[in-house]
Amino acid sequence: MNQLTKMALEMGPLILFFAVNATTNLMTATAVFVAATVIALVTSYMVARTIPVMPLIGGAFVIVFGGLTLYLDDELFIKIKPTIVNLLFAAILFGGLMARKLFLKLVLESAFKATDEGWRILTWRWAFFFVFLALVNEIVWRNFSTDTWVAFKVWGIMPITMVFGMAQVPVLMKHQLPEEEGGSAAS
CATH class of the missing domain: 1.20.58 (Methane Monooxygenase Hydroxylase; Chain G, domain 1)
Structure with a gap:
């Protein structure tokens, strides 16, 4: 695709x-x-x-x-969905770190090859970022109109996430593994 x-x-x-x-x-x-x-x-x-x-x-x-x-017939459930999803992702990442598992690596290693230290740094950062997103969602839906919450969900969260993701590129570059050669030489 x-x-x-x-x-x-x-x-x-x-x-x-x-x-x-x-x-x-x-x-x-x-x-x-x-x-x-x-x-x-x-x-x-x-x-x-x-x-x-x-x-x-x-x-x-x-x-x-x-x-x-x-x-x-209650708006609450759609409004708290981002909070619950982000906290769940954070809990999974934090739990993985405590169990010495790099779940972010499992999900993204087909796209990026990095050292375990790089994945650990990224996992910590993304876990805290998901907590941040949950808190921001709670603040916005509880203090602003539904229309403002929807607009922020689309035009606020996405750009914030993209900027945060781009800010992680230096970590990926620093901890990037060399690409494998096109095959091994036969003896």
Whole structure:
């Protein structure tokens, strides 16, 4: 699957959520978000015959919390979803560090080759970043309007995450493993 298709499948449901919320209301936007997420996951599977771990986990949370929002007619569930997801990711990363497991490496090593020390540094940083995102979500949904929360979710969290991710490039570069040669020489 090419990168543009992959990005459209991952970001499309969230952008639809924002657009529908801007023109209707949170409940309608949540219904569209859930449906678009299911369609994106199915499409991803049909195109690639696999669903990447992170979109699958995120999609499951959208379906569960979005479903609870719609079923119970309560905005709280869709608003606390980012808090719970980010705290869960942080707990998994912190737990892995305590158990001497580098879960971030397991998820990302197909894209980046780094030393275990590099993965450990990145894991600590991402774990704390997920806690930060959870706290920011709590502050925004509790203190601002629903429309502001939705806008921040789309236009605040994404850029913050991209900037944070780009800020990690020096760690990756410093701890990058040399690329393997195209094969071993036969004797």
